[in-house]
Amino acid sequence: MQTNQKIEKLLSLxxxxxxxxRPWDIQVKNEKLFDRVLAQGSLGFGEAYMDAxxxxxxxxxxxxxxxxxxxxxxxxxxxxxxxxMKSKLVNLQKGKxxxxxxxxxxxxxxxxxxxxxxxxxVYTCGYWKEVANLDDAQDAxxxxxxxxxxxxxxxxxxDIGCGWGSFAKFAAEKYGASVVGITVSKEQLALAKKMCxxxxxxxxxxxxxxxNEKFDHIVSLGMIEHVGHKNYRTYMKVVRKNLxxxxxFLLHTIAGNESSTGTNAWIxxxxxxxxxxxxxxxxxxxxxxxxxxxxxxxxGAHYDETLMAWFQNFDKTWSEIKDKYSEKFYxxxxxxxxxxxxxxxxxxxxxxxIVLSPNGxxxxxxxxx
Numbered sequence: 455m456q457t458n459q460k461i462e463k464l465l466s467l468x469x470x471x472x473x474x475x476r477p478w479d480i481q482v483k484n485e486k487l488f489d490r491v492l493a494q495g496s497l498g499f500g501e502a503y504m505d506a507x508x509x510x511x512x513x514x515x516x517x518x519x520x521x522x523x524x525x526x527x528x529x530x531x532x533x534x535x536x537x538x539m540k541s542k543l544v545n546l547q548k549g550k551x552x553x554x555x556x557x558x559x560x561x562x563x564x565x566x567x568x569x570x571x572x573x574x575x576v577y578t579c580g581y582w583k584e585v586a587n588l589d590d591a592q593d594a595x596x597x598x599x600x601x602x603x604x605x606x607x608x609x610x611x612x613d614i615g616c617g618w619g620s621f622a623k624f625a626a627e628k629y630g631a632s633v634v635g636i637t638v639s640k641e642q643l644a645l646a647k648k649m650c651x652x653x654x655x656x657x658x659x660x661x662x663x664x665x666n667e668k669f670d671h672i673v674s675l676g677m678i679e680h681v682g683h684k685n686y687r688t689y690m691k692v693v694r695k696n697l698x699x700x701x702x703f704l705l706h707t708i709a710g711n712e713s714s715t716g717t718n719a720w721i722x723x724x725x726x727x728x729x730x731x732x733x734x735x736x737x738x739x740x741x742x743x744x745x746x747x748x749x750x751x752x753x754g755a756h757y758d759e760t761l762m763a764w765f766q767n768f769d770k771t772w773s774e775i776k777d778k779y780s781e782k783f784y785x786x787x788x789x790x791x792x793x794x795x796x797x798x799x800x801x802x803x804x805x806x807x808i809v810l811s812p813n814g815x816x817x818x819x820x821x822x823x
Contacts, residue, residue, distance in 0.1 A: 457488040457489050458472070458485070458488045460488070460492065461488045461491060461492070464525055464528060465480070465520075465525075467523045467525065467528075468519040468520045468522065468523035469519055469523075470516055470519050470520065477510075477511040477512035477515065478510060478511070478512045478515040478516040478518075478519060479510065479511075479516070480509075480510050480516065481508060481509045481511075482507070482508050483506060483507050483508055483509065484502070484505075484506075484507035484508070486507070487502050487507045487508055490502050490507070495526075495719065496526060496718055496719055496720050497719035497720045500724070500786075500793075501720070503785060503789050504782050504785045504789065505782075506785065513788070513789070513792040513793065513796075514761075514762065514792040514793070514795040514796045514799070515796065515799075516796070517792065517793045517795075517796030517797065518795075518796035518797075518799040518800045519796075519800075520796075521796060521797055521800045521802045522800040522802075526718075553638045553661070554727055554728060555638060555639075555680045555727060555729065556637065556638035556639035556640065556641075556642070557639075557640075558727050559726055559727075560617075560637075560638075560639035560641065560642050561640060561641040561642075562641075563641075563778065563779075564618075564641055564642075564645045565775050565778065566768075566787075567618070568645075569767060569774065569775065570764050570767045570768045571764065571767070572588045572589045572592055572763075572767070573589050574589070574592050574593070574620040574623070574624070575617070575618040575620055575645075575649070576592040576596070576617070576620040576621075577617050577618075577676065578617075578675045578676035578706060579595065579676075579706075579708075579753070579754075579756050579757040579760050579805045580592045580594070580756060580759070580760045580763075581594040581595035581598050581753065582594075582756045582759050582760075583753075583756075587763075588760065588763040588767070591756070591759070591760065592620070593624070596620065596621055596624040596625075597624070597628070598822065599621065599673055599675070599704055599706065599807070600624070600625055600629050600631075601822050602702070602704055602749065602807065602809050602822050603671040603673065603701075603703075603809070604671075604702065605625060605629045605631055605671065606629065606630070606631075607629065607630030608630065608631070608632075609629075609631045609632070609670040609671060610631070610632050610633075610634070610669050611625060611631050611633045611634070611670065611671045611672065611673060612633075612634050612636075612665065612669040612672045612673070612696060613633055613634070613635040613636070613672075613673050613675070614636060614662050614665075614672065614673070614674040614677050614693075615636070615637060615662075615674055615676060615677025615680075616633075616635025616636060616637050616642075616646065616657060617637065617639075617642055617646070617675075617676075618645055618646045618649060619635055619646035619647075619649050619650040619655065619657060621633070621635075621673060621675060622646075622650055622653075622655045622657070623649060623650050623653060626650070626653040626654055626655055627653065631654075632654035632655070633654070633655045633656070634655075634657075634658070634667075635655065635656070635657045635658070636657075636658045636659075636660040636662060636665065637657070637658075637659065637660075638660075638661065639659075640659060643657055643658075662677075662681075662689065662692055663688065663692055665692065666695070667696060668696060668697070668698050669696055669697060669701065670698055670700075671697070671701045671702050671703070671704075672693050672696065672697050672702075672703045672704075673703070673704045673705075674693075674703075674704070674705050674706065674707075675706040676706060676707065676708065677707075678732060679707060679708050679726070679730065679731055679732070680726070680728070680729055682728065682730060683714075683715050683732070683736060686732060686736055686737065686739075686740035687740045689740065690740045690741045690744050690745070694744045694745065694812060697812060699813055700812075700813075701811075701812070702748070702809055702810070702811055702815075703745065703809070703810045703811070704807060704808070704809050705737075705806075705807070705809075705810065706805075706806070706807045707732060707737075707805070707806055707808075708731050708754075708803055708804070708805055709731050709732055709734065709737075709754075709803070709804040709805070709806050710731040710732070710733050710802075710803065710804070711733070711801075711802065711804065712733060713733040713736050714731065714733070715730065716730055717729050717730050717731065720789075721790075724786055724790070725790050731803065734806075737808070741810060744812075745810035745812060746810065746811050746812070746813065746814040746815075747808065747809075747810055748809040748810060748811050748814075748815055748819035749807075749808065749819055749821045749822075750806060750807075750808050751806065751807040751808075751821070751823065752804060752805070752806050753807075754798050754801060754803060754805040754806075755798065755799075755801070756805065757794075757795075757798040757803070757805050758795050758798040761791050761798065762791075762792075762795050764791055765788065765791040765795070768787060768788075768791065769788070
């Protein structure tokens with residue numbers, strides 16, 4: 455069987471056709487695509503899109519269909535076993551390596567992120583339960599976090615992975631809290647300080663392992679994905695050490711349905727180096743004996759809407775920043791946002807907010823939705 459026939463047979467399992475007429479079908483521009491995909495799997499597939507070897511009018515839906523049919527598991531070249539073995543043997547997020555993600559992803563350009571993310575520059579999943587636009591969804595998510603930890607005026611909060619200070623600013627302005635935010639991104643820190651100027655907020659370029667002080671509450675929104683499976687337990691111990699006995703810890707994270715020690719090869723190379731998504735088993739093992747689990751809220755489907763809104767913002771404003779970037783970067787970023795939207799749509803990826811307490815909330819915790 456020829457290579458193109460093998461690929462066509464695989465795609466038929468996902469109801470995707472080569473050069474078909476439906477918006478999610480794949481339009482092949484270079485016949486070398488078939489050999490590249492069989493040889494390099496998801497990495498070759500993503501790189502071929504960056505090289506304009508193929509197109510799809512509705513890329514997000516195409517990825518949804520491919521992942522729903524488990525095609526990512528059916529094409530796994532042997533050479534990509536090495537990164538997974540490396541992540542098992544080496545602590546990829548240890549010491550100075552913890553700052554790699556800041557330099558390679560979050561530092562690439564505040565001009566890009568300010569156009570893509572919305573008015574508060576929140577780079578985590580919005581909460582779309584009763585809203586219809588991105589900015590309202592992000593406000594709803596930030597308010598949800600504050601309510602879940604019972605935030606009140608005068609509380610001192612640690613924000614691990616504070617980004618551009620969106621939670622810190624919201625918590626200070628809306629709830630009267632004081633916030634310490636830490637990030638590993640120099641560019642995030644510089645802009646966040648400007649955005650939070652005049653508020654009771656302290657922002658630092660700091661690794662979470664170097665924090666040693668007490669807080670009324672701790673939040674971490676979209677940061678543990680960069681911690682690494684070898685450090686989950688250390689991460690939880692650091693949070694426990696810095697959290698007052700009556701406080702709450704809210705963990706907001708993208709997650710996977712299965713325990714893993716690595717990530718998609720294309721995502722690892724081009725978007726989030728050394729990242730990985732924790733599973734429920736990995737998280738519960740990490741906080742066992744350290745915390746009482748008070749609440750576990752799953753709303754991963756909301757990330758599909760968030761990512762599509764980010765892409766629309768990015769695409770709409772691309773002409774304003776394209777002179778700084780390249781057409782290949784545009785295709786890379788488009789593939790990133792839309793493929794991730796597809797992965798959440800088919801529920802391969804999850805989004806959880808978990809509330810933990812050191813000693814259990816007396817009388818029980820009231821879940822907030």
